[in-house]
Amino acid sequence: MIFLATLPLFWIMISASRGGHWGAWMPSTISAFEGTCVSIPCRFDFPDELRPAVVHGVWYFNSPYPKNYPPVVFKSRTQVVHESFQGRSRLLGDLGLRNCTLLLSTLSPELGGKYYFRGDLGGYNQYTFSEHSVLDIVNTPNIVVPPEVVAGTEVEVSCMVPDNCPELRPELSWLGHEGLGEPTVLGRLREDEGTWVQVSLLHFVPTREANGHRLGCQAAFPNTTLQFEGYASLDVKYPPVIVEMNSSVEAIEGSHVSLLCGADSNPPPLLTWMRDGMVLREAVAESLYLDLEEVTPGEDGVYACLAENAYGQDNRTVELSVMYAPWKPTVNGTVVAVEGETVSILCSTQSNPDPILTIFKEKQILATVIYESQLQLELPAVTPEDDGEYWCVAENQYGQRATAFNLSVEFAPIILLESHCAAARDTVQCLCVVKSNPEPSVAFELPSRNVTVNETEREFVYSERSGLLLTSILTIRGQAQAPPRVICTSRNLYGTQSLELPFQGAHRLMWAKIGPVGAVVAFAILIAIVCYITQTRRKKNVTESPSFSGGDNPHVLYSPEFRISGAPDKYESEKQRLGSERRLLGLRGEPPELDLSYSHSDLGKRPTKDSYTLTEELAEYAEIRVK
DSSP states (O other), X not given: OHHHHTOHHHHHHHHHHOSSOOEEEOOSEEEEETTSOEEEOOEEEOOGGGOOSSOEEEEEESOSOGGGOOOEEEETTTOOOOGGGTXXXXXXXXXXXXXXXXXXXXXXXXXXXXXXXXXXXXXTOEEEEEEEXXXXXXXXXXEEOOSOEETTSOEEEEEEEEOOOTTOOOEEEEESXXXXXXXXXXXXXXOTTSOEEEEEEEEEOOOGGGTTOEEEEEEEXXXXXXXXXXXXXXXXXXEEEEEEEOOOEEEETXXXXXXXXXXXXXXXXEEEEEETTEEEEEEESSEEEEEESSOOGGGOEEEEEEEEETTEEEEEEEEEEXXXXXXXXXXXXXXXXXXXXXXXXXXXXXXXXXXXXXXXXXXXXXXXXXXXXXXXXXXXXXXXXXXXEEEEEEEETTEEEEEEEEEEXXXXXXXXTTOEEEEETTEEXXXXXXXXXXXXXXXXXXXXXXXXXXXXXXXXXXXXXXXXXEEEEEEEBSOOSSOOOOEEEEEETTEEEEEEOOBOSHHHHHHHHHHHHHHHHHHHHHHHHHHHHHXXXXXXXXXXXXXXXXXXXXXXXXXXXXXXXXXXXXXXXXXXXHHHHHXXXXXXXXXXXXXTTSOGGGTTTSOOGGGOOHHHHHHHXXXXXXX
């Protein structure tokens, strides 16, 4: 027999095992295609002292014990077998040579199971061996793929089919291997337990595109209709490649943004969203979204997606640009400067897109820049006119913000030309208007009187500051003589300026117009008017009061101590009449309490409030009428 010629190893094993013990050898498992045949190789041994004349044997199916009445597959004494094995089983081995090889033909699925051999040497010398062989009826080739197939690394895939039928030999071919490589047929190989397989190999370098590829192997038996096919899907491992991701994203502040990252890899990757090295979200998935609710300018920047598995990694970035209105500009630079210095002011802001920056003062544009976040204003040799409030305005299509700042220019005092003195009746007021920064001190000097009055003497000087202007007013009351010279002096830490204040008042204008001769005439007229008023009042008093004596000559001058007998209220009504005349003439207030027209040496001779007489009132009246 062909099969016996192919098993020299069995004879070696039997020769080595001869030692007088019951024992058997057969493959623990053996496979065959449905519809073909199978040869189960078998060897057995028994004690030498038995020396049987004839050796018989029995094959049982699924049980080694005769008392269980297992199906008989083959029996050498009677040839009586179970109906399932009629015409399908025969002994290929020579029992006398201790070879119990069994051949089963026209295999069907119900023949799959355990096969036991029992040696029969006659009499009580019968022995059922515990060793058995399990027959597996198959109908698909076995495609063996390595446990790990990595893209870019050569791999060997094999197709293995059982070849244990001496009557039928399979022929192998590959299905769906186009583009992978050409197969190599190794032929018939013997396995460790004495069974045989037919093997075909396929070598190729897989790519990521080969992942999931369905690869097939076909076993065909010539001169029959028997064909068996088997398939396997390639599980190609490969590192991640990011295949889906947002391009650059622009979003308005406060809106919702969703960033997508999708990767192709096997096994699935660990996807991680990161920003500035901080993990924002991660998951094992083919795609991962990063949702940003109500985005702020602080979330503007570059976002990275990292995809990784055991075979490699990939990463890509996306830039998120958050569009927003300018922030309130900040001003850094000189805000206090000395006249003549160069001033540099930097206005900066933040926005997206970059804004238009403008610096202006009093609606006049001083500097502007387009699509920049900073603007530098240079003022060479600043003057007092540069002092004041400035505005820095930043704007883009999403809004506008502005910041006000003040530039303070410090300079020496400047006495303005509107400074002057004015006289009315016995009062002189001097106005000194000074422009200065910082606020100056102001003093009024009367050289002819050797008197200096500063702003701390609030009884005589009133000062008020508005912006850079300081207005000081000196009031001199009871001035009966010619107006004095008044010099205004202002000083601060940067310098001093003095100016003799010109007179623009009524007294000066009158004396300038009528001259000395006119003054004498005016004085004569004044005396006549006084006499007239005095006589009229005396006659009126005589008529109204019986106690008034016509021979008495009343005093011309009236004082607060003088009262007309019998008419105490008449003097008061006269004073009220004179007060009304004063108001009509534009005269205000009571007579001055301090007359600075007198020098310190004349203080004892100056008129007091008690000596202020009607004559002086009439003199003032006459003076106004002359004007």
